[in-house]
Amino acid sequence: MTSPHGGQTRRANQDPLVSLLSQFALQAGVFYTGNICGIHDFDRDTQRGHLHLIRRGVVRLDGTDRVEYDITEPTLVFLPRPEFHRLVADNGAGADVVCGTVHFGGGRNPVTNSLPDVVMIALHQLQGVEMILDLMFQEAFAEQRGRQAVLDRLCEVLVVMLLRHCIAHGVTRGGALAGLADARIAPALQAMHDAPASPWSLEALAKLAAMSRARFAARFKAVTGTTVADYLTSWRLMAAQRLLASGKAPKAVAHEVGYANASALARAFTRKFGVSPLAWLNTQDEAAGHETLGA
Numbered sequence: 001m002t003s004p005h006g007g008q009t010r011r012a013n014q015d016p017l018v019s020l021l022s023q024f025a026l027q028a029g030v031f032y033t034g035n036i037c038g039i040h041d042f043d044r045d046t047q048r049g050h051l052h053l054i055r056r057g058v059v060r061l062d063g064t065d066r067v068e069y070d071i072t073e074p075t076l077v078f079l080p081r082p083e084f085h086r087l088v089a090d091n092g093a094g095a096d097v098v099c100g101t102v103h104f105g106g107g108r109n110p111v112t113n114s115l116p117d118v119v120m121i122a123l124h125q126l127q128g129v130e131m132i133l134d135l136m137f138q139e140a141f142a143e144q145r146g147r148q149a150v151l152d153r154l155c156e157v158l159v160v161m162l163l164r165h166c167i168a169h170g171v172t173r174g175g176a177l178a179g180l181a182d183a184r185i186a187p188a189l190q191a192m193h194d195a196p197a198s199p200w201s202l203e204a205l206a207k208l209a210a211m212s213r214a215r216f217a218a219r220f221k222a223v224t225g226t227t228v229a230d231y232l233t234s235w236r237l238m239a240a241q242r243l244l245a246s247g248k249a250p251k252a253v254a255h256e257v258g259y260a261n262a263s264a265l266a267r268a269f270t271r272k273f274g275v276s277p278l279a280w281l282n283t284q285d286e287a288a289g290h291e292t293l294g295a
Contacts, residue, residue, distance in 0.1 A: 016180045016190045017163060023193060023239060024109060028155035030100040030148070033140035037094040041086045049102040049112060051155065052077040052087060055137055057095025060088040064118050076126065078102070078119040078162060080112035098140050100155045109238055111163070114175030121165060129161045174225030182223045184209045188216070189231075196236045197258040202228055237272050240265060244277055245284055 028051070036059075042050060052061075054075045061069040061077060063085035071077070079085065080102075089095040104111050123133060136154045139147050163177065172178040176193075179185045188205040191198075205228060206216035220228050236257040243253040250262035259265040269277050 016186050016193075017160075017167065019190050019193050020111065020176060020180065021160070021163075023242065024104040024111065025242075026156060026159065027103040028100055028152060028159050029103075030098060030140070030151040030155050032097070032099040033151070035094045035096050036087060036089045037091050039086055039088050042082065042084070042099075044084050045082045045101070047103065048082075049078060049080045049104075050082040050085075051079075051098075051100040051102055051159070053098040053100075053133075053136070053158075055096040055098065055140075057089055057093055057097075059095045059097070061118075062086045062088060067118075069118070069120060071120075074123040076119075076121045076123060076158070076162065078115070078159075079117065080115045080119070081117060083117075096137075096141070098136065098151075100151075102155075102159050110176035110235065114172050114177035115166060116171070116173050119162070119166065119171060121162070121171075126161060126165055129158065132157055132161065174223070176224070179220070179224045182219075184211060184216075185220055185223050188220070188228075192232050192235055196232070196239050197256055199258065200232060233268065234272065237269055240269060240277070241280065244281055250277055 035057075054071050054077070056074065059071045061071060063083065064079065069077075087095075087097065089097075123129075126133075132154055136151065136158065139150050139154065144150075166172055167177050167181045170178075170181060172181065176189065179189045187208040191205065191208055192200060202213050202217060206213045209216050209219075211219065217228060220231070224231060226234070236259070240253050240257045243256060244250065248256075250265060254260070254262050254265035257265070259268065266277055269275075269280070273280060275283070
C-alpha cells in the first residue's frame with residue numbers, strides 16, 4: 001500500500017454505520033405473518049439472511065450449529081448465513097411470528113460476515129424499537145391497504161436497529177462491525193469504506209487511528225481478525241462486485257476501486273473468489289432468475 005494522494009475524501013462526522021450500509025443495497029421483505037403450529041422448515045439460502053420475529057408463544061429453533069434454542073419470550077432471531085433450519089411450535093397454542101428475508105446485495109459481505117451464525121435478542125433488550133415493533137405487529141396481523149410495503153420498510157428499519165445493537169453490545173465475530181465498535185479502528189475503516197480507490201498506506205491509516213503503525217496493525221488484526229491489507233483488498237473487491245452487478249464496465253469499476261485497469265482487477269478478483277468477474281456475473285444472473293420471495 002502506498003501513501004494516499006491529496007486530501008482525505010472521508011466525510012467529516014459521517015455515521016460509520018451509514019457509511020458501511022451505503023455500500024450495499026439493503027432490502028428486507030416480510031414473507032410470512034401469523035400463527036404457526038408444529039414444524040416449519042426453511043431451506044439454506046446463499047443470497048439472503050433470514051429474520052424470525054417471535055411475538056408470542058414458545059418456539060424451538062433447530063438446525064443451526066446442531067444446537068437447539070428454546071425461545072420462551074418475545075425475541076428477534078437473525079440468521080445472517082442461513083443453513084437449513086426449522087421453527088417448532090406447540091400444536092395447540094402455537095406462536096405468533098413474523099418471518100422475513102434480509103438482502104445486502106447478494107451473498108456474503110462485510111456486514112453478514114461480521115455476525116455469528118445465530119443472533120438472538122430478546123425484544124425488551126432492543127432499546128428504542130418499541131414503536132417500530134408495535135407498528136410492525138399491528139400491520140402484520142391486520143389487513144390494511146399497502147400492508148406488504150409497510151412491513152418491508154419496517155423490516156429494513158428493524159435490521160438497522162439490530163446492527164446498531166450488535167455494534168453497541170459486541171455481538172460480532174470480528175470483521176467490519178467489530179471494527180466500527182472500536183473507537184481507534186473505526187476512523188480508519190470508515191476512510192477505506194468511503195474511498196476504496198485511494199492508495200491507502202499503513203502509515204496514513206494508523207494516523208487516522210492516532211496510533212503508531214505497529215500498534216495499529218496489531219490492534220486492527222486483533223479486532224477484525226484480518227490484516228489491514230487483506231481487509232482493504234476484500235473491501236475493494238466486494239465493492240467491485242456491487243459495481244459490476246449494477247452494470248458498470250470492468251474498466252470503470254477498476255478505476256473506482258483502486259486498480260490500474262480491468263486486467264489487474266480480474267487477476268485480484270479471481271485470486272479472491274476463484275472465478276473471473278464475468279463468470280461471477282453469470283452466477284449472479286442465474287441466482288436472480290431462480291430467486292423467489294418466500295423461504
